[in-house]
Amino acid sequence: KAGVTQTPRYLIKTRGQQVTLSCSPISGHRSVSWYQQTPGQGLQFLFEYFSETQRNKGNFPGRFSGRQFSNSRSEMNVSTLELGDSALYLCASSPTGAAYNEQFFGPGTRLTVL
Amino acid sequence: SQQGEEDPQALSIQEGENATMNCSYKTSINNLQWYRQNSGRGLVHLILIRSNEREKHSGRLRVTLDTSKKSSSLLITASRAADTASYFCATDAGSNYQLIWGAGTKLIIKP
Numbered sequence: 001k002a003g004v005t006q007t008p009r010y011l012i013k014t015r016g017q018q019v020t021l022s023c024s025p026i027s028g029h030r031s032v033s034w035y036q037q038t039p040g041q042g043l044q045f046l047f048e049y050f051s052e053t054q055r056n057k058g059n060f061p062g063r064f065s066g067r068q069f070s071n072s073r074s075e076m077n078v079s080t081l082e083l084g085d086s087a088l089y090l091c092a093s094s095p096t097g098a099a100y101n102e103q104f105f106g107p108g109t110r111l112t113v114l
Numbered sequence: 115s116q117q118g119e120e121d122p123q124a125l126s127i128q129e130g131e132n133a134t135m136n137c138s139y140k141t142s143i144n145n146l147q148w149y150r151q152n153s154g155r156g157l158v159h160l161i162l163i164r165s166n167e168r169e170k171h172s173g174r175l176r177v178t179l180d181t182s183k184k185s186s187s188l189l190i191t192a193s194r195a196a197d198t199a200s201y202f203c204a205t206d207a208g209s210n211y212q213l214i215w216g217a218g219t220k221l222i223i224k225p
Contacts, residue, residue: 043215056211098213099144099206102159
């Protein structure tokens with residue numbers, strides 16, 4: 001069974017630009033969660049999608065958005081990039097939700113904002 | 115906000131020794147999970163323990179949960195170089211749809 005894949009693996013953007021990150025969950029998993037990981041703040045929850053519906057959202061500004069498609073693939077978008085958005089963005093999938101069962105993580109997308 | 119806080123922040127031990135790390139949390143939980151992160155394999159799930167469980171084992175790993183003290187511990191026995199990683203606890207904090215993570219314990223196994 002293929003694992004969680006994320007594309008691209010690395011991104012370099014400049015302030016003010018926008019970026020779209022993609023996540024393909026494990027086949028059959030309907031829940032996809034997104035996290036931002038930085039050295040100073042650890043893992044911060046961004047949002048969780050299940051069957052194309054956002055069930056929960058973390059404490060991030062509206063510049064951070066996401067969606068999930070009917071095949072469970074998910075994208076997240078960050079508009080008007082700021083220097084502080086530089087981070088590792090992790091996507092994780094699980095059958096029904098993070099709180100119920102283990103999450104399987106992708107390798108992450110390393111975003112650098114210059 | 116962080117629900118879990120791991121202790122210690124860093125731990126360095128000799129190969130073959132046991133490593134214990136702790137996690138404390140603030141609100142009631144349904145379950146608590148431990149994950150490991152290293153540069154080679156990314157973030158990997160280790161154990162999930164539910165609020166009605168007190169102890170769980172998986173290979174060389176032993177997790178305990180004390181809901182009265184709002185704390186959990188992860189014990190790695192007979193440590194190996196490959197155990198070098200950061201270890202995180204994550205709780206559902208009563209929410210069905212998200213996990214809240216601690217800052218992690220950085221474990222270094224010296225050969």
